[in-house]
Amino acid sequence: MSDILKLKEEYLKKLSENISLENINQIKSELFGKNGKITNEFKKISNISADEKKKFASEVNSAKDEIQTAIEKKIKDFEIEQINSKLQSEKVDVTLPERSFVQGKIHPVSQVIDEISSIFSEIGFSVEEGPDVENEYNNFTALNTPDNHPARDMHDTFYLDHKKEFLLRTHTSPVQVRTMLKGKPPFKIIAPGRTYRSDSDQTHAPMFHQVEGLHIDKNINMGHLKGCLNHFIKEFFEVEKIKMRFRPSHFPFTEPSAEVDIGYELKDGKIIIGEGDKWLEILGCGMVHPNVLKNVKVNTSKYQGYAFGIGIDRLAMLKYGINDLRAFFDTDYRWISHFGFDPLDVPSNYRGLSR
């Protein structure tokens, strides 16, 4: 037997034994490395006499091929073995009981914002947003609020600098200003969001929520305002009939201005909306003051309209029987699991706005 054949037999035997991946790599370098045994055989070919060359070369080549095939197969076997042992050790037992998890709830304020947005969007209002940090101009000056107005007082407003240029918006009305400054009439928008005042008791929190409404077009009058609010209140409280009254009031940004009360009665400690002879104030509104329209470059000889501002937290408390406003913002998990809403439990008057 030639040396080559002996070498081949020897290594094929080694490769058929139970060896490690390390051994295989060792064999590879022994045979095919720079000074490897097979490599050296190849080097000999050029020095061999012409009549022996063919036989020699074919022996070396087939030794190389057979050994390489055996090595590849051995490596494949290793990989399969590894996968099999992984499958064994990482087996998932699908019969185990699921891990318990806590499902989140929708906060009543978010729920009510969704409900309000969907009711107004059905009658043509789009939703606008503004920042919580406002400048003095949008929050007061553009809204025709004079320098000596009590709302500007430090006792009421959280200013963010000594010059009183920036503040936490005290109402959502500056979104009216932003909307009109960036667009052209007609405008028909609502703007829900957070608002801030220096106030805290059972029915007031330093941070609360409002939704602003604004409708500016040709020939819009107080009749439209009344119709719109009437529709909203009925839809929101899911009642057929509502008792509603406009009480004359004053806001610098509207003329005339009104506050709106709705009728209610107490039955077994529960508030029934739309019946009875008690009145509850729920919003402020009016026809937008011409000075406001001028400040935002709306032509007052062509356009006019109404605006309103509703306290969202108050509406949520009324609709869902919550009696302390401060609980809204306490982040008490027991409270939210009681008063919160299941994300998959769609309320009857919900019209499909995405959360």
Ligand code: DAH
């Ligand atoms: N911004 C008022 C407030 O916070 C509410 C309000 C009243 C908004 C009348 C309006 C409005 O747009 O027309 O008390």
